[in-house]
């Protein structure tokens with residue numbers, strides 16, 4: 001994609017028989033759960049998917065998509081997700097707040113019911129960190145029970161809220177040590193991300209006893225090409241480094257240098273967020289993990305469910321790091337591109353969405369196209385030639401205060417925020433759900449995020465979807 005002037009960087013065993021079953025007129029039954037009125041579906045006939053990929057851009061509100069598109073390709077640019085043919089708007093509220101956290105949002109998508117912020121796949125009777133609710137079964141756990149291959153890919157710890165909602169039940173998303181035991185117990189086919197720190201040697205030994213193969217570098221992952229193995233990728237102590245850091249690390253490795261003095265690597269041996277320095281040289285990027293996962297799942301005859309999370313889009317948003325946010329969203333978009341270039345739209349449904357928006361990202365008017373969005377603008381209606389003002393801002397976050405950590409792109413990455421918070425707040429705006437492939441035509445209108453579960457469950461079970 002062209003770089004703009006002024007921009008500085010640039011289902012179950014036997015379900016195969018149902019795979020091509022046409023969907024007839026469909027009815028809707030999920031209203032009882034959400035209290036929302038039933039939404040009539042289109043009833044258009046189309047193939048029923050036997051496999052599905054759910055991409056979740058954590059924090060990736062619509063402004064993130066727009067800013068990434070314009071930053072990378074100018075106003076006329078197009079991201080891969082822009083090309084997906086069907087869209088809907090999703091409401092993201094949790095059971096106890098108009099503004100969700102990632103645990104409640106992922107639980108809604110994974111399990112089909114709203115829960116309280118901070119709770120993983122327990123019903124709305126759970127009280128965050130205090131009381132368990134009724135345990136819910138995620139679409140991934142259901143798929144595994146029904147003989148499908150199941151994979152999770154993330155750039156956060158594999159025990160973080162979004163991936164965890166697909167296999168764990170816990171009243172407290174922060175209990176990652178306990179969630180790690182549920183990671184192993186899931187019996188999924190592949191789980192890739194960070195979080196070594198939550199897998200002590202005794203837990204690793206237990207994982208190996210249960211048939212897991214643990215890999216810690218991109219090279220070790222690439223060496224596996226057999227779809228019949230359980231692969232647990234733990235590529236960093238905690239979250240994976242940001243995309244530009246991994247790219248810089250890979251370049252360093254290619255050049256045969258050490259990681260000493262590498263841009264974006266903090267003193268003391270740790271990159272931001274506690275990632276190990278080695279991870280910048282050895283960890284795979286999100287597109288690399290997604291390519292590996294898609295390729296290996298395609299090798300099997302079994303239908304599959306894969307969830308891919310761009311987990312650090314949200315972290316860049318919390319930090320008000322706009323350029324890093326663009327890098328993370330662009331990497332997520334590249335991963336989506338590989339899926340839609342590689343998978344069969346007659347048998348596979350690809351959904352792309354966000355769990356919520358982070359920080360209230362805004363692109364303020366009116367920069368000159370040639371100056372781009374990293375420039376400043378003057379208010380054309382201001383009586384005194386007001387400005388210049390930054391084009392990219394946030395509604396909350398540390399952008400107005402001193403940063404604790406140096407962003408990958410240097411201080412210039414930090415954008416102003418309206419409400420000074422150490423970490424930007426999520427916002428409660430609707431997010432976009434994009435769809436491609438078999439069954440995508442049922443994605444339209446406005447939906448609760450719980451409808452994602454209903455669509456996937458219905459399709460993968462080989463029956464008309466309920467949403």
Ligand SMILES: [Zn+2]
Pocket residue numbers: 059102314315318358426
């Ligand atoms: Zn967040």
